[in-house]
Amino acid sequence: MTRVGGVIVMWIALVALPFWLPWIGGYTALGSKVLIYAIATMGLNLVLGFTGGLSFGQAAYFGLGAYGAGMTLKYLAPSTPLAILVGTLAGGLAATLLGPLVMRRRGIYFAMITIAIGQLFYFVAVRWNEVTGGEDGLAGFSRQDIHFGSWVYRLTENNFYYLVLLCFTIAVVIMWTILQSPLGHTWVAIRENRRRIEFLGIRVERYVWAAFAVAGTITAFAGALNALLFNFTSPQDLHWILSGNFVIMIVLGGMRSFFGPLVGVVIFVVAQDYLSSVTGNWMTFIGMIFVSIVLLFPKGILGVFNRRAVTT
């Protein structure tokens, strides 16, 4: 029951965030970024931690979501919900269409194929200057207030945070439901013993495809929100280094736990934000965090508490 208690405490903390965060030296946009990255990494974790696929190119879908949202606002219509929808669909569609390429491979091949896809999207974003803004990134759009009939929800800093929190909640509920379902259980089974599941007659590849598609959609959802947070996106949102950071955040928090990615994101984003303000050598510290997590806490922070977590 402490698990349920912990989740409730977490939710209360998140809802009250704009009030207590500035007291400890934070700012609301940081909170929004943490939640957005949490959505992205929890989506990725469906593939990485629950299905056991080493996906190292997730940033591609994050970026697709971001560009989708940005381009909608810039070229199509000044509507925030539409932008989020388009972004999410763009990433989800890409993941679904590319899934068949990815689903048949494992281990390092799986990783490299996801990287290859990611880099291809990166290059399209960088070279297609007229549409995407190229190296300079996509600017000239901004999130629009949401109109509900006559009432307007103005997307100020704090209000946007609550929108993100709402999206986070929706994403969490969806993911939790899927993981509790037969689909989710099959994923875990695939991770634990792929051969055995194959012998049971289950088309493993289809399930990997499904995981990949769902993960892509959720990460794209996060990407769309990210573009709206900063009113900007650039090819760096598609780069494999961001993908690597996502993976690190998940391992940091604990791959096998549902909320592991959230914990990892909090630690990583806050550490990076704090360290880069106080020292020019923050990259060294981040690198040392990577190294010590791998050497000392391979199960991640939550993995320390979760005895069911196994390091394969």
Place this chain on the structure above:
Amino acid sequence: MQLLLFNAFNGLIQGVFYALMALGLALILSLNSVINMAHGGFLVIGAYLAYTLNPYLGFWGALVAGPVLAGGIGLIVERVLIRPIYKRPDPIYSLLLTFGLALIIEDMTRTIWGPQGLPLEVPDIINSPVSEDYFFVTGYRLFVVGITAAAAIGLFLLLRYTLLGIRIRAGTRDLETTSALGVNIYKLRAFNFGFGCLFAGLAGVLAAGVLGLTPPMGNSLLMPSFVAIIIGGVGSLFGAVVGGLIIGLAAGIATTYYPAASEAVIYLMMLIVLVVRPRGLFGEEGLFE
């Protein structure tokens, strides 16, 4: 047509760099089973150490000292950081650890030598073009090809004809049995890792002659090296070399018609290989799957 030939030839020369990097990476991947994301970092170490030693040892001395020192640092890294994670079968750990190491190396390099780009002075005799028509075949590029060829041939000879080489090859196949046969696999893995880093350091010194030195210089050469290994075939050293040359060639040809896609084309090739024939050209089936 002539332009195409020029570019293809030129791409091949560029591919030599990739081949050198890929060779070191493949060594480490095959025997140590480590995905070394810090390979670019060892490239940087080799280059910067050569730069620092250049005034004292001259270019040729630095050419030897830089890579050797990089290899030495590789030995230390292997002992301290890599050895604890051998027993974990999931490759994600080596990947993330070396990723972090790469960040540390880049940052420390910038702290010690500064962010400013630095030139590596190369002896004049090897720096000028060799012929009028093929002006882009400079002495230095031929030098790079020569040194890389010598290093690759040296490695193959070592693997073929020396006891150490046989042990490394055996270890790649079946580490457990090799150990059971009485070979000290700790020393073997250490030496192998160091050797791979030496190759990276060598690539660094050679690259510095063309590109100069900057702390992030390893990053742009790292990914293409992985691509080279995949295309050439994971587990095959010969494949790594061939893979490097192929992607260099492909990038060169792409530059003729559509320069913007010259980097993208190598990832596209890797994608095709992974979908159609994941073991690559010379790789073995079932490895790493």
Place this chain on the structure above:
Amino acid sequence: MKGRVTRRRILKAGAALGASTIFSPPVLTFAQGETAIKVGMHDPLTGTYAAEGESEVRGANMALSEINSKGGILGRKVELVIEDDAANAGLAAQKAHKLIEQDKVSLLMGAVSSATALSVNQVAHEKGMIYMVTGGHTDPVTGAQCHWTTFRICTTTYMLAAGLADTLYKKFGGKWYFITPDYAFGHTLQEAYAKLLKGFGGTVLGNSLSPLGTTDFSSYLIKAQQAKPDVLINLCDGQDLVNSMKQAAQFGLMKKFPIGGGLSELEVLRALPKEAKQGWWTLEWWWDQPNTPHVKEWVAAYQKVHTDGTYPSARTWFGYAGLHSLAMGVAKAKALEPVKVAKALEGLELPPEIKLQPNKVYFRSGDHQLMSSEFPGEIIQDGTYPNLFKVADIVAGDKIALSVKDTGCKLDYQS
């Protein structure tokens, strides 16, 4: 501990410089009980552009100590809060949020990477905060994406081209081949040059687009050589420029035709090996101006603080002029309120000890672009640092800039 920028070091350096001014007036006490005015600065301190970022920060620090030794702004002490953006646009935007919400800065400045300038421009506009772009060159900042909040120190790509084009045409002829880095900066620079060239009656023989970060320029140099131009125009900057020039030298192209280009900087010149030190370029400021007052003193002041043997570069000046401009704007407006400061900055002219160049240097009202001069000239081949460049002319900015209408800027004050 080279390269480490912490807040404590900033304040220490400022105190040291303040204390070392020779004819310091009696120490002015800042208005008691008033909090300091904070200025937020974002620049890359890690990554590819770290050298340029560091220079800009050094310049800003020099300005900081000068401002504080004269009583600060509006009688209040000034603090500079520096954040590393690693040339990452998303991170820059995040840091901008941090500076505004957490550090509660009143003014923003910075940028080396154009993408970061654009992303922070968005944030500044959203928050209604004055933003002084120091070193991000992309044209839209004072063009199609201009905002009333945003001002810029460094010149536009059009100005860069216009400063040198005339000289190149007269010296070498009208058949030009271009190597252009394939991103907005390169494109607009090339278009500017092409337009100017056509105006002279010359021809563009060809244009090779090289992806940013290209390490191997052989194919473009091959094409250039085949075209047999009067002059090869190399528009790359930064590391790309170093690589392309090295390769051009290795291929012996320097002997075949002259090379000219767009922007160069002291940091880049320093990284060139001897054989690659050739050609005609434009700098945005140069330390060796024997006929301009105050420059020598400023260089000496720089070297008092930074004893590593370096000389100030254009980037240093950007940071210096940037912070001083903000201070002057606030002083003129007699308030920190952004709209008032913006109006005060429009048309503001920099005094000689800050502009450090001849010609009238002022912020143009229509697009908030500083009309500073271009320094076209030639690289000295056998030069050793810092004597690497010979300035041929100092061209006034407002003579070569595009008209406000042509930049596409429409300032969006909300009335």
